[in-house]
Amino acid sequence: MTQIKSLADLKAIKQSIQAKIETREKGNAEGLVHVRVAMATCGIAAGAKTIMDYMMAETDKRGMNVVFTQTGCMGYCHAEPTIEVTLPGKEPIVFGYVDTKKADEIIEKYIKDGELVDGIIPVNYETINK
Amino acid sequence: MAKFKMHLLICGGTGCNASQSQEIAQNLKNGLKDKGLENEVQVILTGCFGFCEKGPIVKVMPDNTFYTEVKPEDAREIIEEHVVKGRKVTRLLYVDPENKQQVADSKHMGFYKKQLRIALRNCGFIDPENIEEYISEDGYSALAKCLGEMKPEEVVKEIKLSGLRGRGGGGFPTGLKWEIAAGNHADQKYVVCNADEGDPGAFMDRSILEGDPHSVIEAMAINGYAIGATKGLVYIRAEYPLAIKRLLTALEQARTFGLLGKDIFGSGFDFDIELRYGAGAFVCGEETALIHSMEGMRGEPTFKPPFPAQEGYNKKPTNVNNVETYANIPIIINKGAEWFNKIGTEKSKGTKVFALAGQINNVGLIEVPMGITLREIIYEIGGGIKDGRQFKAVQTGGPSGGCLTSAHLDTPIDYDNLIAVGSMMGSGGMVVMDETSCMVAIAKFYLEFTVEESCGKCSPCRIGNKRLYEILEKITKGNGTMEDLDNLANLSRVIKDTALCGLGQTSPNPVLSTIENFYDEYVEHIKDKKCRAGVCKSLMQYVVDPVACVGCTACARNCPVNAIQGEKKMPHVISTELCIKCGACIEKCKFGAISIQ
Numbered sequence: 001m002t003q004i005k006s007l008a009d010l011k012a013i014k015q016s017i018q019a020k021i022e023t024r025e026k027g028n029a030e031g032l033v034h035v036r037v038a039m040a041t042c043g044i045a046a047g048a049k050t051i052m053d054y055m056m057a058e059t060d061k062r063g064m065n066v067v068f069t070q071t072g073c074m075g076y077c078h079a080e081p082t083i084e085v086t087l088p089g090k091e092p093i094v095f096g097y098v099d100t101k102k103a104d105e106i107i108e109k110y111i112k113d114g115e116l117v118d119g120i121i122p123v124n125y126e127t128i129n130k
Numbered sequence: 131m132a133k134f135k136m137h138l139l140i141c142g143g144t145g146c147n148a149s150q151s152q153e154i155a156q157n158l159k160n161g162l163k164d165k166g167l168e169n170e171v172q173v174i175l176t177g178c179f180g181f182c183e184k185g186p187i188v189k190v191m192p193d194n195t196f197y198t199e200v201k202p203e204d205a206r207e208i209i210e211e212h213v214v215k216g217r218k219v220t221r222l223l224y225v226d227p228e229n230k231q232q233v234a235d236s237k238h239m240g241f242y243k244k245q246l247r248i249a250l251r252n253c254g255f256i257d258p259e260n261i262e263e264y265i266s267e268d269g270y271s272a273l274a275k276c277l278g279e280m281k282p283e284e285v286v287k288e289i290k291l292s293g294l295r296g297r298g299g300g301g302f303p304t305g306l307k308w309e310i311a312a313g314n315h316a317d318q319k320y321v322v323c324n325a326d327e328g329d330p331g332a333f334m335d336r337s338i339l340e341g342d343p344h345s346v347i348e349a350m351a352i353n354g355y356a357i358g359a360t361k362g363l364v365y366i367r368a369e370y371p372l373a374i375k376r377l378l379t380a381l382e383q384a385r386t387f388g389l390l391g392k393d394i395f396g397s398g399f400d401f402d403i404e405l406r407y408g409a410g411a412f413v414c415g416e417e418t419a420l421i422h423s424m425e426g427m428r429g430e431p432t433f434k435p436p437f438p439a440q441e442g443y444n445k446k447p448t449n450v451n452n453v454e455t456y457a458n459i460p461i462i463i464n465k466g467a468e469w470f471n472k473i474g475t476e477k478s479k480g481t482k483v484f485a486l487a488g489q490i491n492n493v494g495l496i497e498v499p500m501g502i503t504l505r506e507i508i509y510e511i512g513g514g515i516k517d518g519r520q521f522k523a524v525q526t527g528g529p530s531g532g533c534l535t536s537a538h539l540d541t542p543i544d545y546d547n548l549i550a551v552g553s554m555m556g557s558g559g560m561v562v563m564d565e566t567s568c569m570v571a572i573a574k575f576y577l578e579f580t581v582e583e584s585c586g587k588c589s590p591c592r593i594g595n596k597r598l599y600e601i602l603e604k605i606t607k608g609n610g611t612m613e614d615l616d617n618l619a620n621l622s623r624v625i626k627d628t629a630l631c632g633l634g635q636t637s638p639n640p641v642l643s644t645i646e647n648f649y650d651e652y653v654e655h656i657k658d659k660k661c662r663a664g665v666c667k668s669l670m671q672y673v674v675d676p677v678a679c680v681g682c683t684a685c686a687r688n689c690p691v692n693a694i695q696g697e698k699k700m701p702h703v704i705s706t707e708l709c710i711k712c713g714a715c716i717e718k719c720k721f722g723a724i725s726i727q
């Protein structure tokens with residue numbers, strides 16, 4: 001181990017393990033955009049995992065601070081993969097049939113600017129995951 | 131490095147550790163591997179979440195799911211349901227004591243809502259055995275700032291401005307203490323961390339050392355720089371093996387990283403820390419006794435002055451601070467005195483960690499802003515009194531403190547208010563009592579502790595406390611007189627005024643405050659020979675209800691001393707003189723005719 005000799009050295013360490021701890025910090029933070037990805041059997045089969053990975057990587061690349069969590073069946077098996085996006089202070093909005101193209105649109109328009117895009121499913125469920 | 135999608139935080143504090151958190155962590159890791167998820171989900175053993183009663187705790191981040199009473203065999207379900215399918219394992223969720231509803235995440239738990247975590251900021255969040263995690267939470271940047279940008283006097287000034295006061299009991303202004311130590315010149319000075327934590331039931335300091343040892347190490351180095359000391363000592367009780375282990379690991383890592391040792395941050399400042407182990411005597415937490423004990427002498431207090439800041443360890447200027455006091459330092463340096471200053475009351479800044487215990491729904495370790503009320507602590511954080519019973523009193527300050535009553539429920543809690551109502555902050559014990567507690571017996575309990583722990587050096591404490599105890603014993607046995615009550619109060623005042631050290635000077639507080647707040651209860655014990663809480667056994671009487679009694683003779687046949695008389699099929703009578711209160715009759719009566727009054 002090289003010795004730490006300056007604030008810059010400390011920052012370098014902080015940076016290097018940021019990826020390790022960031023997800024945890026986001027859980028504590030207030031006022032972040034929250035994306036929940038339905039990961040029940042049908043969701044995974046329909047590619048929810050790929051979408052989650054894609055969105056995590058993309059929001060990161062674009063320097064956006066978004067919390068991703070998984071959730072169980074949201075009751076829209078027909079429209080999988082589904083994701084629910086909650087902007088701070090707003091009602092959650094559910095999008096269906098999300099593919100990477102749609103995900104990109106959601107990131108660019110809805111998450112970035114709060115502009116609605118197609119594919120919204122009316123919310124009709126209540127789960128303990130709230 | 132790939133980013134982890136999810137973190138499973140398992141409490142590795144002493145409480146949860148004892149109930150198999152290591153196995154849980156191992157099972158979770160194995161389970162993740164089986165699913166090929168070990169690079170997507172991270173498993174970490176953290177420090178205490180403060181919810182030890184319901185441990186082991188597993189917290190899932192970033193969704194803040196809070197699982198309680200997890201068993202190693204639950205690991206599979208957590209992985210298969212929560213991690214893979216995103217479905218929370220509802221049976222493991224915390225259940226709100228009020229409305230019996232499951233609470234999905236810790237942000238919605240009453241226990242955490244009113245808390246403000248400063249000293250405990252990293253407890254239950256980072257891996258205490260990994261210095262990099264501490265660094266990623268801005269660890270050691272306060273030390274870097276002090277060494278790189280601030281003169282020692284500026285550090286002292288910042289701490290002074292913050293208004294931080296000692297968390298070890300006395301509440302002495304920390305900045306002022308540092309200033310005095312800085313002003314005393316010598317070839318060698320020392321910084322000592324007091325981790326003796328002798329209050330019965332207290333575990334604040336242990337939890338900090340187990341959950342965030344680096345915060346204390348960093349603070350001690352800052353303290354050393356501020357006062358001109360190059361050596362630090364932690365006095366820790368040997369009964370804290372896990373805290374010692376984590377501290378030793380942390381020290382090793384800090385040295386490897388060059389954050390302890392020679393020329394830290396290339397500033398020319400040297401500092402290192404050693405541990406000293408205490409045998410666990412309460413009086414050794416008193417700073418002069420602690421210093422003597424570290425010097426290899428008997429752990430007995432000596433008269434102050436000289437104060438440790440003048441003549442301490444090895445007769446050199448020594449600054450003694452408590453663990454929790456230290457845990458506040460790095461964040462004050464980083465965020466500034468002004469930030470800290472805004473939290474709390476006029477003369478008590480910041481937060482205080484309490485070990486909340488007793489007859490309350492949520493017991494555990496809590497950190498609250500100064501100025502919070504007892505009502506908020508008991509009914510919001512604590513979830514109310516157990517089994518819907520009535521609140522009666524709260525004991526703070528342990529054997530040195532006193533009781534607060536329902537009259538004080540809305541008093542903002544800070545150093546000065548607690549003293550004004552006859553108690554004290556102490557190191558942070560907080561025991562909530564309901565109507566089933568007898569206040570005379572409570573006073574007796576604390577006196578028994580003091581008598582046991584008195585070092586015996588001065589007579590007011592050695593003999594006086596013994597007498598206090600004997601009088602209390604007499605009253606709980608039903609032999610007290612009103613004169614005894616006066617004697618209790620008078621003797622208490624004498625001990626307070628004449629004892630040599632803080633132990634003796636505060637030991638009568640539990641007596642005085644219970645007399646003050648529960649005078650009627652003392653009088654009842656003395657005049658009516660009655661203990662309304664039903665705690666003092668000698669004052670209880672077994673009586674037969676003549677209406678309910680069918681005369682089955684079962685009780686009489688089972689009484690070991692033949693205290694029960696009566697004809698078959700006729701009501702029976704218990705002779706109070708003969709009865710030895712063994713309780714056998716109550717168990718035998720199938721008709722519920724016998725009761726204790």
Ligand SMILES: Cc1cc2nc3c(=O)[nH]c(=O)nc-3n(C[C@H](O)[C@H](O)[C@H](O)COP(=O)(O)O)c2cc1C
Pocket residue numbers: 295296297298299300301302304324325326327328329412413414415416417418450451452453455456557631632633
């Ligand atoms: C009988 C007795 C026991 C004490 N026990 C402790 C203890 O366990 N931990 C502690 O930090 N301070 C304890 N103190 C207070 C110390 O003497 C000292 O004031 C304190 O460590 C100073 O640190 P602080 O200013 O940061 O609170 C005790 C004092 C007395 C009189």
Ligand code: SF4
Pocket residue numbers: 413430431583584585586587588589591592629630631632633634635
């Ligand atoms: S007050 Fe008690 S503990 Fe303190 S020196 Fe006297 S005898 Fe010892």
Ligand code: SF4
Pocket residue numbers: 672688689690691692693694704705708709710711712713714715716
């Ligand atoms: S309590 Fe014991 S001694 Fe007293 S009357 Fe009942 S059985 Fe007899």
Ligand code: SF4
Pocket residue numbers: 674678679680681682683684685686701702718719720721722723724
């Ligand atoms: S056991 Fe109960 S009912 Fe029977 S004689 Fe005793 S008091 Fe009466």
Ligand code: FES
Pocket residue numbers: 038040041042043072073074075076077078080
């Ligand atoms: S399992 Fe996916 S919506 Fe039902």
Ligand code: FES
Pocket residue numbers: 141142143144145146147177178179180181182183185186187
């Ligand atoms: S030891 Fe696990 S919550 Fe306290």
